[in-house]
Amino acid sequence: xxxxxxxxxxxxxxxxxxxxxxxxxxxxxxxxxxxxxxxxxxxxxxxxxxxxxxxxxxxxxxxxxxxxxxxxxxxxxxxxxxxxxxxxxxxxxxxxxxxxxxxxxxxxxxxxxxxxxxxxxxxxxxxxxxxxxxxxxxxxxxxxxxxxxx
Amino acid sequence: xxxxxxxxxxxxxxxxxxxxxxxxxxxxxxxxxxxxxxxxxxxxxxxxxxxxxxxxxxxxxxxxxxxxxxxxxxxxxxxxxxxxxxxxxxxxxxxxxxxxxxxxxxxxxxxxxxxxxxxxxxxxxxxxxxxxxxxxxxxxxxxxxxxxxxxxxxxxxxxxxxxxxxxxxxxxxxxxxxxxxxxxxxxxxxxxxxxxxxxxxxxxxxxxxxxxxxxxxxxxxxxxxxxxxxxxxxxxxxxxxxxxxxxxxxxxxxxxxxxxxxxxxxxxxxxxxxxxxxxxxxxxxxxxxxxxxxxxxxxxxxxxxxxxxxxxxxxxxxxxxxxxxxxxxxxxxxxxxxxxxxxxxxxxxxxxxxxxxxxxxxxxxxxxxxxxxxxxxxxxxxxxxxxxxxxxxxxxxxxxxxxxxxxxxxxxxxxxxxxxxxxxxxxxxxxxxxxxxxxxxxxxxxxxxxxxxxxxxxxxxxxxxxxxxxxxxxxxxxxxxxxxxxxxxxxxxxxxxxxxx
Numbered sequence: 001x002x003x004x005x006x007x008x009x010x011x012x013x014x015x016x017x018x019x020x021x022x023x024x025x026x027x028x029x030x031x032x033x034x035x036x037x038x039x040x041x042x043x044x045x046x047x048x049x050x051x052x053x054x055x056x057x058x059x060x061x062x063x064x065x066x067x068x069x070x071x072x073x074x075x076x077x078x079x080x081x082x083x084x085x086x087x088x089x090x091x092x093x094x095x096x097x098x099x100x101x102x103x104x105x106x107x108x109x110x111x112x113x114x115x116x117x118x119x120x121x122x123x124x125x126x127x128x129x130x131x132x133x134x135x136x137x138x139x140x141x142x143x144x145x146x147x148x149x150x
Numbered sequence: 151x152x153x154x155x156x157x158x159x160x161x162x163x164x165x166x167x168x169x170x171x172x173x174x175x176x177x178x179x180x181x182x183x184x185x186x187x188x189x190x191x192x193x194x195x196x197x198x199x200x201x202x203x204x205x206x207x208x209x210x211x212x213x214x215x216x217x218x219x220x221x222x223x224x225x226x227x228x229x230x231x232x233x234x235x236x237x238x239x240x241x242x243x244x245x246x247x248x249x250x251x252x253x254x255x256x257x258x259x260x261x262x263x264x265x266x267x268x269x270x271x272x273x274x275x276x277x278x279x280x281x282x283x284x285x286x287x288x289x290x291x292x293x294x295x296x297x298x299x300x301x302x303x304x305x306x307x308x309x310x311x312x313x314x315x316x317x318x319x320x321x322x323x324x325x326x327x328x329x330x331x332x333x334x335x336x337x338x339x340x341x342x343x344x345x346x347x348x349x350x351x352x353x354x355x356x357x358x359x360x361x362x363x364x365x366x367x368x369x370x371x372x373x374x375x376x377x378x379x380x381x382x383x384x385x386x387x388x389x390x391x392x393x394x395x396x397x398x399x400x401x402x403x404x405x406x407x408x409x410x411x412x413x414x415x416x417x418x419x420x421x422x423x424x425x426x427x428x429x430x431x432x433x434x435x436x437x438x439x440x441x442x443x444x445x446x447x448x449x450x451x452x453x454x455x456x457x458x459x460x461x462x463x464x465x466x467x468x469x470x471x472x473x474x475x476x477x478x479x480x481x482x483x484x485x486x487x488x489x490x491x492x493x494x495x496x497x498x499x500x501x502x503x504x505x506x507x508x509x510x511x512x513x514x515x516x517x518x519x520x521x522x523x524x525x526x527x528x529x530x531x532x533x534x535x536x537x538x539x540x541x542x543x544x545x546x547x548x549x550x551x552x553x554x555x556x557x558x559x560x561x562x563x564x565x566x567x568x569x570x571x572x573x574x575x576x577x578x579x580x581x582x583x584x585x586x587x588x589x590x591x592x593x594x595x596x597x598x599x600x601x602x603x604x605x606x607x608x609x610x611x612x613x614x615x616x617x618x619x620x621x622x623x624x625x626x627x628x629x630x631x632x633x634x635x636x637x638x639x640x641x642x643x644x645x646x647x648x649x650x651x
Binding site for chain 1: 200201204315317318320321324325327328331335337338340342343366369370373374537538539540542543544546547548550551554555558560563564566567570571574575576578579581597600601604605608609610
């Protein structure tokens with residue numbers, strides 16, 4: 001469990017950090033003038049506003065009393081699903097769509113549905129076959145074949 | 151009268167076998183994604199967006215719009231039968247719809263919801279026919295300064311009417327605007343925040359961000375919930391409402407149509423707000439307010455009508471001004487741009503086949519919805535029986551393939567996953583992700599028009615407030631903001647941040 005207030009402060013500071021990055025980035029670009037703004041004008045102005053609003057969000061969170069309800073970000077399944085998606089993104093082009101889809105579907109089915117391992121493998125293989133058939137063959141989507149050629 | 155003769159031409163476009171078929175596919179798929187919790191109209195449209203690349207533009211837009219209003223319709227089915235709103239705008243329908251179902255009156259509730267949806271949807275399309283062309287004509291005279299003011303005012307309205315913290319909404323809007331600055335500057339060609347990569351030269355793509363923020367984050371949030379209830383579909387003969395139901399529902403349907411139509415024009419979460427306002431209005435006007443929440447049919451008729459009435463009117467700012475009022479219409483905007491069509495005042499004159507064909511197809515789609523969907527309630531309810539362990543991985547992988555197919559670049563999958571994570575965390579802390587998406591869509595145009603206006607005025611900032619058009623727009627936006635504030639005073643509170651689509 002994460003304290004709702006601590007989490008809110010961190011989120012506010014993250015917004016402020018993004019604003020600061022946009023401001024610094026904008027200042028490094030040609031700003032033009034106030035009358036005739038250049039490409040750095042918008043990022044600098046919006047970044048400044050976001051920096052201030054982000055700090056405002058953090059301060060607002062600090063000034064409110066500790067929330068009764070805590071916000072939980074500790075559900076392991078959420079992070080496992082995100083890890084599988086990230087792995088699929090990394091493997092999609094080098095390994096190929098068919099293998100990536102089969103493995104990631106099997107893993108996701110195991111994490112979310114808690115099926116037995118053989119059910120997950122069969123589901124993964126079926127999902128890959130159906131996806132390649134529908135998207136690759138019927139809809140003409142160009143899916144990567146990867147190192148293994150399929 | 152000219153509008154109606156052009157509408158007749160639109161029917162000639164919409165009634166081609168190909169367009170009727172794709173309209174059918176759109177509303178059918180839309181109903182399915184509306185039924186399934188976690189898949190709102192936005193995710194449903196994004197998933198089939200790649201399918202439209204090989205279609206003519208008019209057919210593509212007809213199908214995507216069909217998904218939009220089909221999903222609005224589909225959300226009511228599960229709200230009534232199992233108290234699971236398929237999408238956020240159906241939350242209110244749960245209150246009385248589910249109570250009616252518990253008392254064995256699911257059939258009349260579904261039928262009245264369908265009738266209300268049909269009436270609301272159809273009347274709002276008539277409003278679109280009447281108001282959109284003259285508004286487009288007026289907007290042709292508007293320059294970049296007024297356009298910039300209009301878009302900024304739209305974002306200001308979103309902040310002003312948010313029921314949560316305005317600071318949080320402002321943070322989301324500013325984040326969307328920051329993300330919109332990534333890529334080659336449109337006026338000077340200067341690369342901004344591209345980090346020397348080609349992938350970011352054209353900016354961040356809308357589709358992976360939209361799917362990540364709404365679809366992926368919704369599935370991650372759903373992992374923490376359980377769905378135990380089983381749906382029981384009513385028999386066809388049970389759908390027929392009693393005469394008393396029709397008498398009680400008719401005024402609510404009329405009022406819901408008006409409320410939905412006007413709220414549909416307002417940027418933000420109009421389709422959700424309209425349902426709450428309609429519910430509160432019906433309860434206040436009812437002679438038996440104590441029955442609300444216990445199965446009052448007016449509590450189903452009003453909100454469902456309002457929900458669907460927003461679909462037609464939300465097309466007015468999209469098609470005439472090029473400004474999406476909700477994330478789902480932002481995706482429609484993106485789809486139009488992909489097909490090389492710029493929404494805005496010129497759309498009516500430059501692409502009449504698309505403008506009028508789309509409007510005509512909405513009539514056809516609404517008819518398909520009411521004729522087809524009531525007998526198929528059982529089929530749609532059975533979708534809820536698909537195990538989450540199969541449904542969620544399927545949705546995630548289809549999303550991934552859909553995102554990849556737009557650009558054939560795995561970088562977009564990373565954007566989708568990253569947006570999903572960000573959306574999940576932000577929604578846990580009560581941030582609504584819709585304003586981010588709307589600001590992201592409008593960001594580039596706001597900046598370009600801002601700089602163009604200053605070039606025209608030679609750096610004189612008074613150009614933004616001096617023109618009659620700009621002043622008129624500010625008055626209109628002010629009135630709309632007042633309408634939304636009135637909605638809040640009537641008791642509307644945003645149900646959650648799950649305003650998917």
